[in-house]
Amino acid sequence: MRKMPHIRVAVDAVVFGYRDRKLNVLLIKRSIEPFKDSWALPGGLVLENESLETAVERELKEETNVTIDYLEQLYTFGNVDRDPRNRVVSIAYFALVKPEHHLIKADTDAKDVAWFAIDDLPNLAFDHQKIFETAKNRLKSKLTYEPIGFDLLANKFLFSDLEKLYTTILEKDIDRRNFRKKILSFNILEELEQKVSEGRGRPANLFKFNQKQYFKLLKEGFLFDIK
Amino acid sequence: MRKMPHIRVAVDAVVFGYRDRKLNVLLIKRSIEPFKDSWALPGGLVLENESLETAVERELKEETNVTIDYLEQLYTFGNVDRDPRNRVVSIAYFALVKPEHHLIKADTDAKDVAWFAIDDLPNLAFDHQKIFETAKNRLKSKLTYEPIGFDLLANKFLFSDLEKLYTTILEKDIDRRNFRKKILSFNILEELEQKVSEGRGRPANLFKFNQKQYFKLLKEGFLFDIK
DNA sequence: ACAAAAGTGTTGTCCGTACACCCATGT
DNA sequence: ACATGGGTGTACGGACAACACTTTTGT
Numbered sequence: 018m019r020k021m022p023h024i025r026v027a028v029d030a031v032v033f034g035y036r037d038r039k040l041n042v043l044l045i046k047r048s049i050e051p052f053k054d055s056w057a058l059p060g061g062l063v064l065e066n067e068s069l070e071t072a073v074e075r076e077l078k079e080e081t082n083v084t085i086d087y088l089e090q091l092y093t094f095g096n097v098d099r100d101p102r103n104r105v106v107s108i109a110y111f112a113l114v115k116p117e118h119h120l121i122k123a124d125t126d127a128k129d130v131a132w133f134a135i136d137d138l139p140n141l142a143f144d145h146q147k148i149f150e151t152a153k154n155r156l157k158s159k160l161t162y163e164p165i166g167f168d169l170l171a172n173k174f175l176f177s178d179l180e181k182l183y184t185t186i187l188e189k190d191i192d193r194r195n196f197r198k199k200i201l202s203f204n205i206l207e208e209l210e211q212k213v214s215e216g217r218g219r220p221a222n223l224f225k226f227n228q229k230q231y232f233k234l235l236k237e238g239f240l241f242d243i244k
Numbered sequence: 245m246r247k248m249p250h251i252r253v254a255v256d257a258v259v260f261g262y263r264d265r266k267l268n269v270l271l272i273k274r275s276i277e278p279f280k281d282s283w284a285l286p287g288g289l290v291l292e293n294e295s296l297e298t299a300v301e302r303e304l305k306e307e308t309n310v311t312i313d314y315l316e317q318l319y320t321f322g323n324v325d326r327d328p329r330n331r332v333v334s335i336a337y338f339a340l341v342k343p344e345h346h347l348i349k350a351d352t353d354a355k356d357v358a359w360f361a362i363d364d365l366p367n368l369a370f371d372h373q374k375i376f377e378t379a380k381n382r383l384k385s386k387l388t389y390e391p392i393g394f395d396l397l398a399n400k401f402l403f404s405d406l407e408k409l410y411t412t413i414l415e416k417d418i419d420r421r422n423f424r425k426k427i428l429s430f431n432i433l434e435e436l437e438q439k440v441s442e443g444r445g446r447p448a449n450l451f452k453f454n455q456k457q458y459f460k461l462l463k464e465g466f467l468f469d470i471k
Numbered sequence: 472a473c474a475a476a477a478g479t480g481t482t483g484t485c486c487g488t489a490c491a492c493c494c495a496t497g498t
Numbered sequence: 499a500c501a502t503g504g505g506t507g508t509a510c511g512g513a514c515a516a517c518a519c520t521t522t523t524g525t
Contacts, residue, residue, distance in 0.1 A: 022289060022292040065249040066324055106333075197479085216523095218476030218477065219522035220523065424506085446503060446504045449504085477520100483516085485514085491507100
């Protein structure tokens with residue numbers, strides 16, 4: 018007779034934030050072995066009577082205190098040796114946080130939490146580098162066919178912010194005129210009266226993403242699509 | 245102190261085959277409780293020292309005996325009550341099988357295996373209906389941006405087969421001339437000398453998918469895309 | 472008046488779509 | 499000769515890409 022397998026089930030989250038015109042990820046510093054003092058993705062074991070999403074939300078609350086604006090399942094990592102101690106299968110999640118929700122835990126613990134620019138990451142514990150890369154690819158491709166960029170921007174934003182976000186994440190130049198024309202043609206932005214002067218240059222208009230309008234258009238067959 | 249959670253880890257597979265100009269799924273009849281005698285997706289618990297993919301392949305071999313031509317992870321289903329007995333998290337996989345590999349187990353067991361046309365499915369055990377629908381959506385969208393249709397056709401196929409496969413799965417009409425023009429413009433098909441006469445009508449040319457060529461073009465930035 | 476960023480319009484090209492007739496075979 | 503499915507070309511329109519100058523502000 019075969020021994021009943023005992024495989025632990027965990028969740029991990031790749032949480033992206035856009036700060037300072039750079040794409041960042043939220044990491045925690047591990048306070049226990051294995052990989053003590055290494056940086057890692059927030060996450061942990063799933064409890065027996067909570068759903069996977071609940072587990073992610075709980076861990077993020079416990080470990081980082083950020084408020085998530087977008088969450089979706091990313092991929093499940095289940096290599097036999099991904100954890101040196103036990104067999105652990107991890108369901109990875111992909112999350113986006115608006116700047117106004119970037120506030121992280123004011124912690125007294127040894128456990129540290131911090132935002133890292135993605136082109137300047139420390140070594141990550143376990144297979145978290147691989148998970149991170151999977152998430153980064155998901156972000157890059159999803160940005161082109163779903164309006165998730167708005168979940169990385171403040172509620173009110175400048176068009177130039179949106180444009181910069183796209184060029185930063187997609188790592189390629191965009192023609193400002195064509196980009197604006199395209200996005201505006203979707204009719205999912207609300208132009209506010211407010212103008213903002215960034216110190217020098219002509220003051221810019223603030224915009225707001227109209228999610229209700231987006232869902233309405235979706236139902237009518239609209240497809241968000243930015244090349 | 246919290247009780248160590250015990251969550252079981254399983255894999256399930258949605259295996260598609262194209263038979264008789266219809267899209268089919270491979271199901272097994274359960275021989276044990278719960279859902280004894282119900283039809284279900286092939287799958288089962290993951291062993292402690294095998295990877296998730298290995299587990300899927302083993303289960304498919306044990307339960308159905310089909311040879312898989314395409315396999316990818318689909319989604320992980322982890323609702324607390326998806327199995328009435330225990331907490332089971334299932335990593336679902338998405339698989340395609342060519343007609344020449346459709347041969348299923350000649351079984352003496354009580355356990356039955358069969359292909360079902362997807363518009364004529366029986367009630368499925370657990371949350372397998374939902375898993376199936378997720379897979380069907382994946383198939384529909386992936387068909388448009390990756391050449392996975394060829395993994396549902398015989399190695400040598402008629403253009404009309406390919407066309408019919410697209411109209412069947414996408415559930416919409418396609419202009420025959422534009423479709424052929426588009427696919428041929430990709431240069432990923434090899435036109436064989438062989439012609440086939442289907443009884444009546446003008447004999448048709450056989451084609452072969454040139455995977456090597458596809459990968460070469462991929463590296464050069466080519467994007468498969470059928471509207 | 473100059474520097475810095477915001478805002479805006481036109482033109483050509485390419486790709487997708489619509490559409491109908493001839494061809495090769497079996498009966 | 500007729501029925502059946504296979505194979506092919508053209509023309510139009512819309513969307514994307516390329517491209518540069520004017521406007522508004524701060525200094």
